[in-house]
Amino acid sequence: MTQSTTRDIVQKLWNLCNVLKDDGVTYHQYVTELTYLLFLKMAEETGTEDQLPEGYRWVDLAGRTGLDQLNFYKALLLHLGTDTSGLIQEIFANAATIIRKPTTLHILVTAMANLDWYSARQEGLGDLYEGLLEKNANEKKSGAGQYFTPRPLIESIVALMKPTLEDVIQDPAAGTGGFLIAANHDIRENSDPDSWTEAEQRKYRRGTFYGIELVQDTHRLALMNLLLHGLDYDPEGAGIRLGDTLGSEGEKLPEATLILSNPPFGTKKGGGLPTRTDFTFPTSNKQFAFLQHIYRSLKPGGRAAVVLPDNVLFESNTGRDIRQDLMNKCRLHTILRLPTGIFYAQGVKTNVLFFTRGETDKGNTTEVWVYDLRANMPQFGKRTQLTRKHFEEFELAFGPDPCGGAEAMAARVDTGLEGRFRRFTRAEITDRRDSLDVSWLKDESENGGELPDPTILASSVITELEAALAEMQSILLELGATEEDLEAVGVLA
Structure with missing residues (x-):
């Protein structure tokens, strides 16, 4: 069995969107609609229908036709979103169908029933759903790229951060859950779950993965994604909550030993300040607000890897104050300058900041290593796909220590003006007015000869x-x- 079957099913499901085009349905709306139907169908396929109330399951929907089927489907969505609890209610909260024609629903239900679900189960239903989310993110008209971090980048970051069963892992801008899912996969790949004690099993399921997502439709996609990857929903704590990290919900997140995140770009909606009361430096800039949340939420010795746009590296005034505070409280040991074109929706230049919270709050950053993976790289997009292989040299240069300790830093090699990896002392950064926007390579590629998209x-x-x-x-x-x-x-x- 190969992943080709999953790709085939994803393509078939994606092509079904054509059925809805005449109704003016967007791709993002379509994926949300698919989530409702997939939840019902996958509950049947995985033998977990007992979590759904009797009379509101796949067989009850599939056994109807015409207007009766569409009316029943509308009633089903309402019932599951209001008269249930826990995960079911979270996924179907405020659910409403975009389907207006009975024939449209019948085509979707029939096509979904006829897919090769046996093969999909063998390869992993989670991979199938991730494939749909990736399709949605890559479709420029969907606008969903802002919720989807490229999986090769996530996999590289997670491999470097080395999550363990002992970690409390947080993503305060969870999107569709990619970082938490990858961290879970890494933990299970690098240990033997069958050997875990009962206490370790309990901690894994109830006290390891935490996240918040602001947008309800994205939140339901995230819950579905976690479910299909075997991550439990805990109504009392762990899991991805619907809420605003820059509001009171963010203050309730437990301190973490590992934070992995790609916060949203731009300013807070309406231009106002976050309602958080615990930020030292109030700002309407969401990236700086999230950055404060992240380094303040780390336990001493805790580590983080965060995707942030270039302006976080060079903005003055409050931006400079926050960078100084970060470098005091944390050991900011590595910055990865990312290639252009990998975040289609935003279209801005981005970086990954790697840092570790100090035992004290002063003078933790003594040197910062910058790896330039932007200069002389192709313009990534549909024609040139980003893959894990593009990060291999960086991962080798980064080294084996996820915390960037002194021994690991001493083993790194500064490649000089002609290479991609360079070391800058804290004093040199101070001389640059605490700007971390450092580049030295002349970019000969001009984006591989391709003009960026006008958007x-x-x-x-x-x-x-x-x-x-x-x-x-x-x-x-x-x-x-x-x-x-x-x-x-x-x-x-």
Whole structure:
């Protein structure tokens, strides 16, 4: 059995979207609709239908036709979202079908019933669902790229961070759950679950994986994804919650020994400040707010790997204050400059910051190593796919220590001006006004001769303008202007 069967099923499911195109359905809406139907069908296939109330299962839906089937389906969604509890209610909360024609529903149900579910179970239902999420993220009209971190990047980060059964793992911007799922896979691959004690099993299921997702449709996709990868839903704690990490829900997350995340880019909706009361540096910039949450949520000795856009590395004023605070409280040991084009929806230049929380809150960063995987790299996209192989040299240079300890740092090799990996002392960074936006290689590739998509260029310009506007606001406020003054002249974002 090969993964080709899973790919075939994913393509067949994806092609069914054509049935809904005449109804003006978006790809993202389609994946959400598929999630409802897949949950019912997979409960039947995996013998777990007892979690669903009698009379509201796949067989009850598939046994109907015409308008009766569509009306029953609407009633089923309402019932599962209101008259159940736990995972079922979370997945079907506020669920409503986008299907308007009985024939459309009949085509979807019939096609889904006729798929090769035996092979899908053999290869892993989780892989099938991940394939659908990836299709959705790569479809530029879906807008779902913001919730989907490329899996080769996730796999590389997780391999370097070496999650263990002892870890408390957090993703405060969980999206569809990719980081938590990859961490779970790594833990199970590198240990023997059959040898775990009862206490270890309990800790694994009830106290290991934590996350928050803000958008309800994305949250239900994440819950489905975790379910199909064998991760339990704990109504009392572990799992991915629906909520705002930059609000009170974020303060309730337990301290972590490992945080893996790709926070959303841009400013907080409406331009307001987060409602969190525990941030030292209030900011409407979501990346900086999430960064504060992450390094403050780490236990001493805890480690993190976070995907962040370039502006986090160079913005002044509050941005500089937060970078200084990060480098004081944590050992920021590695920055990976990522290639362009791997985040289609955002279209901005990104990095991975690797850091470890210190035992004290002062002077933890003494050197920062920067790996440039951006210069002289192809323009990634549909024509050139990002793969795990693209990260092999970086992983080798990074070394075996996920915490970036002194011994591991001493073993690293600075490749000089012609190479991709360089060391910068804390003093050198101070001389750069604490900017971490370091580059030295001349990029001869010009994105491999390909012009970036216009939406990518526009998105990048908007991000830089927002950063410049935020910096201007800070300067004016420092000079004595009030928010009312800025609003009056149209400078307040």
